[in-house]
Amino acid sequence: xxxxxxxxRKGARAAGPPRAVASVKRxxxxxxxxxxxxxxxxxxxxxxxxxxxxxxxxxxxxxxxLLDRRASEKTVQGGRTTVGExxxxxxxxxxxxxxxxxxxxxFGPIGIGADPSDVYTVHYKNLAAVVSDAPLEVLDxxxxxxxxxxxxxxxxxxEHTVIPMxxxxxxxxxxxxxxxxxxxxxxxxxxxxxxxxKLEFGLKVLWDRDQAIREVESEDEDISxxxxxxxxxxxxxxxxRMQYGRLIDSALQSRSERYVADILDQLRDVSVASxxxxxxxDKMIMNAAFLIARDHETAFDAKVKSIASRFxxxxxxxxxxxxxxxFVNIRLKxxxx
Numbered sequence: 001x002x003x004x005x006x007x008x009r010k011g012a013r014a015a016g017p018p019r020a021v022a023s024v025k026r027x028x029x030x031x032x033x034x035x036x037x038x039x040x041x042x043x044x045x046x047x048x049x050x051x052x053x054x055x056x057x058x059x060x061x062x063x064x065x066l067l068d069r070r071a072s073e074k075t076v077q078g079g080r081t082t083v084g085e086x087x088x089x090x091x092x093x094x095x096x097x098x099x100x101x102x103x104x105x106x107f108g109p110i111g112i113g114a115d116p117s118d119v120y121t122v123h124y125k126n127l128a129a130v131v132s133d134a135p136l137e138v139l140d141x142x143x144x145x146x147x148x149x150x151x152x153x154x155x156x157x158x159e160h161t162v163i164p165m166x167x168x169x170x171x172x173x174x175x176x177x178x179x180x181x182x183x184x185x186x187x188x189x190x191x192x193x194x195x196x197x198k199l200e201f202g203l204k205v206l207w208d209r210d211q212a213i214r215e216v217e218s219e220d221e222d223i224s225x226x227x228x229x230x231x232x233x234x235x236x237x238x239x240x241r242m243q244y245g246r247l248i249d250s251a252l253q254s255r256s257e258r259y260v261a262d263i264l265d266q267l268r269d270v271s272v273a274s275x276x277x278x279x280x281x282d283k284m285i286m287n288a289a290f291l292i293a294r295d296h297e298t299a300f301d302a303k304v305k306s307i308a309s310r311f312x313x314x315x316x317x318x319x320x321x322x323x324x325x326x327f328v329n330i331r332l333k334x335x336x337x
Contacts, residue, residue, distance in 0.1 A: 092136035092170045093122065093129075093177055096152040097323065098163040100192050101128040107155055112139065112148040119152055122174055124181035127188055130156050131177065139168050153323050161196050163188060164323040191328055197294040198272060200327065201320030203304065205263065205286035207313060209252070216251040223247050256285040259314065264288070266307055270300045275326045285314075289326035297321070 094112055096119070104121055111117035111132030121128040130152065139145055149167050156162055171177050181188065217223050226247065230240045263286065264274065273291040280287060292300045308316040 090136035090172075091133050092172050093131045093174060094134035094139075095165045095169045095171060095177065096130045096132075096149060097156055097165055098181070098188050098192070099128050099130060099156060099160040100126055100189075101160065102126045105130075107152065110148070110152055110155060112145055112152075116148065119155075122177045122181075124178050124185065127181045127185060129177050129181060130162075134170060136170060136172060139170070141167060157199070157321070157323055161192055161198070162323045163191055163195070163328055164325055195324050195328065198324060198327075199292050199294055199297065199321035200324045201290045201292055201300065201318065202322065203263075203267075203286065203288050203290065203319075204284055204317040205259065205311075206283045206315040206317070207256070207259075207285055209282050211313065212252055212255060213248060216248060216255070220247070220251055223251065259311070260286045263307055263311075267300070267303060270296055270303050273327060277326075291324060291327050292321075 094117075096111075099121075101121060102123070102125070104123065105128065106121075107119040107130070109116045109118050111119045112134055113132075117132040117134065119130060119132045122131055123129075132152075146167060153162060153164055171180070217227055223244065226240060226244050230237045230244060260276075264276075267274070267290060271290040271292055275289045277287040277289065279285060290300070304316065304318055308314075
């Protein structure tokens, strides 16, 4: 992404056409979704989601049977059973998300596969798993498969509150999915209630580290003096350089923390909760997810745009809306097949 001086940029919305909100970049259509649905541990949470969102559901009796990459060696040829000289590929149910619905729903041929499979719901009372038929084998996390997984979640979340499932979740039978919904009904219901009409947005903030170092050198007297001493010395400068490096790192850390604290404080009133993930690389100083009420999305957009216009030395990457990947953590104990 090219950085625009004095502003960030805004791209296309995750589901739907681009919206004209300048200076903030939101995820372009066709880009990959967040890597995980489990709430991160990162550097802590500026505002954590309610504890009730972290429910644990253990399936009593016969648990669901879930295909797992670790079990790929035990499923003969990825789930294929040899009959004579021909191979028959077993079919399973790929689960994208969990929603609340008592009526059967169909979302069309938008599922995973070279020929997109039909997506529909499997029910237990008022809970529904959004699924499609898929080969009973471990799916590779290719760009096409990951985007298909996210495409379904984006489509469903337009009209429903969703609990996103991890990529590659495949059950052997419809009955296994019904058992999952039955055994985890309380946990799913609790999370769906907490996540009702809420969306997730991601916000990454980057800076020019070299520029930040130059600013620190000019503003901090101790660092400035030490740099002059190093440049003027003719002999070994190892220890002086070590001290200089420690001072620079400390000054950059303090400066980045002030930026992050300021940004989070300004977004507090327009968000339900926030999660701080670990920054990636030297240029990123903030990697956060925000839980936003659906009817506050416009206000959140406007606030991010306003903040980006103030910090002309920073680049803002703004993505969403997503299902609440960072704010849902249901631990399901399943039998691995």
